[in-house]
Amino acid sequence: MRPVGSKYLLEEPLGRGATGTVWRARQRETAGAEAAVAGHPGETVAIKVLKEELANDPDVVMRFLRERSVLLRLTHPNIVRTRDLVVEGDLLALVMDLIDGPDLHRHLRQNGPFSPVGAALLTAQIADALAASHADGVVHRDLKPANVLLAGSDDDPAGLRPMLTDFGIARLADSPGLTRTHEFVGTPAYVAPESAEGRPQTSAVDVYGAGILLYELVTGHPPFGGGTALEILQRHLNEEPRRPGSVPVPLWTVIERCLRKNPDERPGAEDLARALRTVAAGIRATATPAQAEAAMGVAALLGPDLSPTPVPGAADPTQVLPTSGRGGDGVPVHDPSAATSFLPHTGGPGQAGQGGSGADATQVMPPMPAGPPGGQGNQPPRPDEPHPWQTQMRAARDRNEQTQIQPLDPELDPLRRRPQRRAAPQPPQPPQQPQPSRQPHPPRQPASRRRQQQQAPQQPYAPAPSRRPEPQPRRYEPPRPAAPEPAARQPRQRGANRMRVPGLGCLKGCLFMVLILVAVCVLVWNFTPLPEWWDQGRELWNDTKNTVGDAWNWLEELVGAGEQAANQVEDVQNDIQDVRDSVPEAPEVPADNG
Template identity: 70%
Template sequence: MRPVGSKYLLEEPLGRGATGTVWRARQNQTAGAEAAVAGQPGETVAIKVLKEELANDADVVMRFLRERSVLLRLTHPNIVRTRDLVVEGDLLALVMDLVDGPDLHHYLRDNGPLTPVAASLMTAQIADALAASHADGVVHRDLKPANVLLKTDADGQMHPMLTDFGIARLADSPGLTRTHEFVGTPAYVAPESAEGRPQTSAVDIYGAGILLYELVTGRPPFAGGTALEVLHRHLSEEPRRPTTVPEPLWTVIERCLRKEPSERPSAENLARGLRTVAAGIGVHSSSAQVEAALGVAALLAPDPSPAAVPQAPGAADATQVLPSNAGAYDPAAATSVLPQTGRPGGGADPTAMMPPVPPGQPRPEDPHPWQSQLQAARDRNEQTQVQYLDPNQDPLRRRPQRQAQRPPQSPQQRPPQRPQPQPYAPAPAPQPRYQQPQRPQPQAYAPPQQQQYAPPQPPPQQPAPRQPRQRSANPVRIPGLGCLKGCLVMVVLFFVAGWLIWELTPLQGWIAEGKSYWEAIGDGIEKVSDWISKLGEAEKTADEIGNGKP
């Protein structure tokens, strides 16, 4: 189990998404006052650990901390409650209530579409959650079936629980997204998000319309082979009414999927309209309920003041207080002109070779500090003497000569000390080869002997070029491996090739009647062993008959 902070332990992953991984976790101690829900030790929770690229983005961390209070106070019966936020090193995590149930995407895949009445009532509850979040100024921006969890009550009824609030807003960081990109899923993204226009809470209403369409048909209204094709259909095409969708319900879907955000209903009006439609399209609906459902368009009024999504980094920052003298600034005043620093007549200063000497520095007759530094650099360069050196006397260019073998010396004789090279000294004149050194006098710290070089020798004859090595014609030999290793490799290759042939061809059914490769090999080895043993018994019997034994 992996600890998260000092109060939670991760147990097992429940799912992975575009922004992180959801884990089943356990609380090991009560949370502090900074958490919305203190909890109890041993309580099971769900923790969403954001991806590493989000946790390493400074802007995401600042948004995470700044919107902490907004996410913690966002409570509604149809919203998965955020209990705590954890910021620890390079880890960002949201602690939420654990909902034991599938998400709406998997439920539709396993059970098929819902009836129009059930789809209307379920979407109405989701609209209630959106209305509560929009009232707090929080826009979900990624509404889709995968972000709706189904919670089953004790009476067996399922209630949708909207999750991942604020994740899209945290992921909308300048280090992760750019102006021409959007946050969300292409199949559920609103046209204004795809075009990069200002976004409001109307993007959630567009997502709710697509979700409602998918609940009654089993698929979203716009699909395509690529994300670009899907976005193009969002911008240019109008959805088509399926034959299984009643007219009042299609009126709600069509109004939610309007291209202009100002023509979409508010979340509160959407919930009211969906409940009216659900009451009027049932089998036991009265004539008044049917008439009200047919006039549902009058209930789908747009939101006069939709919640806006911040467009630029820092747009959600708290208002900063100006200094006390800020009122003295007049934005309509004339532009201030800086004083001139040139000659009294207004002309520009002449070009100077060197900057003026500050006061208190050496007198004008003394050399300028820059001149002193240049002179010091020249003096250092003049210390290096360049002389011509005969290439034959240069020890770095002359090939080293192989010296003749010396007779073995007695242990009492010390080898001559190695001469120390003298830097920047001219090479001495060539001298004859030095003789066997005399035994040095026993004295401490003997001075090093003068370096001597052997006279230049004629260059030795170049040896005959070595004949290229003939490669073996044996294809089994592998470069870098011995013969035994090559044989072992070939045996392994034969086994692998036989296994592939056995598994990928009908040979298995023809010979071994469906047995595996290793079972067939075992049977073959057993048959060979029995045959060898029978041959041995036959030879033994023949020997006994030849010897006259019965």
């Protein structure tokens, strides 16, 4: 458990957001008169502890203190009440009522979208809360389902009561020290076009957020989503929403009016709540013809908001005192053209005779520290110099920043820079007069010479005609050790300088590569189906070899049979020839001439 102030004790975190962490806490003692709700010891509350970057910004702290009364007096049945504000060192916290129900974003993900009637009635209550906050001059600027808590039971959706939270957080986060890195304050899927473009904002941004929330309650997703934040902003600026088939025409008319790109064409929060209740009464199953006709004509209730609530800027404008003059009857009259009134300067002790009261002037920042003896003392800072208070704040922030590691050029590091082997040629220098300081031990002179110098008259000192130029600063170079004599060279140790064998490095590299290949082959053989593939390939090779062998044997037998048949035919021919040769030839019969 962690104490917050003297009256609250943190117990466990309930959720984290973009601006801080929400804790379940317990009140230890009754709050004082500065709190909106005194409470009693042991009561459970919710405390939102803002992020450290917000708590360390002086602008946020000043806004936090300046808007304390605005946040504490903001009460409505559909707004989570702010009970107290705690400022303790670097900690800023808002003490609020604890709502045990889930937020609307989680409810949508668990139970799906609402019916058109349920979505209209739920958004109407949120619009009531916005209307109440706009009447008090507070614009939410970050309306989304995650900032809507549901009080009630999940088993009875009709009994759920939306509670709008995080009022004033967007205003606190919108400070000069933080908005340098953020283009807008809010969530990209729910941001209004004027917020994305950096234009002046009014309460119309909350109406735009209510239209996106109503669209998501009916369909389950916002109208402009997906992609990066820049793509979503471009869709907000250039794309018009499309009507889903599940959204009735009267309800789409309300959504379309809330999502107008021009903020001057959007309705006010009060008119939006009245229109949503009219639509809910006209689209339900038990609606009368008059209610259905009123729902179809809901556009008449959604006129533009003629007096939207402006969002205050980073600094409040200078205000002219209202009593700039008096009329004939003595009643103060406000003249807008009159000069701005200002209080007379309070003089110091030396100005007491000039109409001052003699008291010191009111100082916003602490006085200048006293200077050294003989200095100027408490002198006001110059316009172009920072105030010592700002310097101390900047120094404290610099101490809290982490050390940045950057690469350093080895040539600039005296610990890593190697000494140069060759001395750079130095330019010739003019002959210089010897100085006594460079000869700490002058040579000893004879006694007669010393007596002559003592007896000689003292000559006045004549300055040198020209002053010797100052030596230019040179970079630090480590001293180079003198080369030892060959005879005094010490034998080197064996471990300091190993013997280098030519080709040994290549041999070691080859052996290392062979070892790696062997290890890879072993791993591939043991952890891959390569052995099975090897057996299958070997069997396939044997089968192929056997088939080719059988075919070759068959061809050999066929050739042999052909040769055998040819031999038999040749034998038969030879037998026939032998038979012919064995038969004697018949004698020739002379022809009968008669």
